[in-house]
Amino acid sequence: MINYIIRDNWLTEDECDKFYDMFTHGGFPWNLITNVNDQADSNDFQFAHKYVDDKKELYKNSTDSIKVLMRKLYDEGFVKKDVEIYRAKANLFLKESLNRGLGLHHDITNIGDNYSTLIYYVNTNTGGTRLLGGGFDNEIFIGSVRNRALIVEGKVFHETITQTDTNFRFNININYSRWEILKMSNALVIGNGETRKWFT
Numbered sequence: 001m002i003n004y005i006i007r008d009n010w011l012t013e014d015e016c017d018k019f020y021d022m023f024t025h026g027g028f029p030w031n032l033i034t035n036v037n038d039q040a041d042s043n044d045f046q047f048a049h050k051y052v053d054d055k056k057e058l059y060k061n062s063t064d065s066i067k068v069l070m071r072k073l074y075d076e077g078f079v080k081k082d083v084e085i086y087r088a089k090a091n092l093f094l095k096e097s098l099n100r101g102l103g104l105h106h107d108i109t110n111i112g113d114n115y116s117t118l119i120y121y122v123n124t125n126t127g128g129t130r131l132l133g134g135g136f137d138n139e140i141f142i143g144s145v146r147n148r149a150l151i152v153e154g155k156v157f158h159e160t161i162t163q164t165d166t167n168f169r170f171n172i173n174i175n176y177s178r179w180e181i182l183k184m185s186n187a188l189v190i191g192n193g194e195t196r197k198w199f200t
Contacts, residue, residue, distance in 0.1 A: 002133040002140055003153050007076075010120065010149035015068050019122045022065065023090060023170045030092055044102050046160075047092035052085045063088070069120055069149075069174060078116070078151065084177040086115055093127060093162055093169040102160040104132055107175050113155030116178045121148045122170035127163030131156055144169055153178075 022028055030047040051062045063070075066088055073079045086108055107117055119129055124146040131140045131152060142150050144163065152158065154175065163169045 005151040007149045016147040049090040052088040088174040096162040104157045115154040118174045119150040120172040125163035125166040
């Protein structure tokens with residue numbers, strides 16, 4: 001079984017629009033990533049903007065724009081106020097001629113699987129995320145739908161699926177500490193509280 005939760009209309013329309021407007025503004029700093037993950041093809045690439053890496057904010061006030069996502073996780077009961085963010089980044093993928101995977105992987109490999117991942121989809125397109133369970137016949141495709149949140153356990157292998165329609169595909173990926181058992185439909189999220197306060 002693959003443990004995951006999908007929530008559509010995760011943020012308000014205005015909050016979602018702010019992310020799209022921010023990412024498409026000419027001054028937003030995107031960085032080229034040529035090593036997408038260990039399983040990606042050597043020619044694969046994407047663009048990313050990191051907010052947090054290895055539990056450290058990468059620049060002053062780097063987490064201000066993603067606090068709305070963390071607040072929603074808190075309001076919905078997925079995290080405590082002291083949740084620890086291990087990594088957070090925005091991703092930009094360019095249009096391709098085929099829907100193809102960019103390599104099954106775990107986001108973080110040096111802390112075990114005691115974390116959860118939020119993938120927030122900023123715009124709708126034919127791309128998405130493929131989740132892989134215990135066997136290769138146990139897989140699920142989650143489509144990239146505007147204002148959709150996917151919450152999945154860190155131990156679940158997943159990969160980006162490229163889009164063929166829109167010029168750009170945006171999502172935000174946040175890896176954070178888990179703290180309790182939550183059962184919702186086929187979902188299970190487990191974990192423990194940490195030390196950093198992200199809310200006032």
